[in-house]
Amino acid sequence: MKLQLRSSSETFDVPRNLGIALIVIGNGQIIEPPPPAPRVLSPNSKWTISELLDGTPLLAVTCLNCKRSATGYGPTVGRTLKFTHCGVTEYPPAEIDKAYSAAYRRAHGERPAHRAPGTVSVI
Numbered sequence: 001m002k003l004q005l006r007s008s009s010e011t012f013d014v015p016r017n018l019g020i021a022l023i024v025i026g027n028g029q030i031i032e033p034p035p036p037a038p039r040v041l042s043p044n045s046k047w048t049i050s051e052l053l054d055g056t057p058l059l060a061v062t063c064l065n066c067k068r069s070a071t072g073y074g075p076t077v078g079r080t081l082k083f084t085h086c087g088v089t090e091y092p093p094a095e096i097d098k099a100y101s102a103a104y105r106r107a108h109g110e111r112p113a114h115r116a117p118g119t120v121s122v123i
């Protein structure tokens with residue numbers, strides 16, 4: 001254990017039993033080692049758009065530093081895919097959202113996602 005004598009600022013590595021004996025008689029105090037500094041990584045995300053077997057576009061992101069990843073698909077995933085890593089939370093950049101949304105519309109036809117009640121479409 002690391003021990004510091006009260007009469008000195010010097011620290012010593014001593015056997016545990018000796019250290020406890022010195023503490024009991026009031027001549028020593030335990031020196032706790034400082035906690036290791038947290039490892040800080042910088043985000044380095046790579047966003048990609050690929051396709052599932054049925055043609056649905058798949059949005060994926062991987063961080064090249066921490067190696068975490070996330071995937072998702074659906075009409076809003078280009079805006080809503082949440083990616084938490086390296087101490088930050090990211091969402092797809094605007095250009096990825098635009099590219100993914102275009103791919104999704106192509107894969108599912110260009111029909112609107114929602115129609116107001118009572119409207120009729122004529123084909």
Ligand SMILES: [Zn+2]
Pocket residue numbers: 041042043044063064065066067068085086
């Ligand atoms: Zn990361």
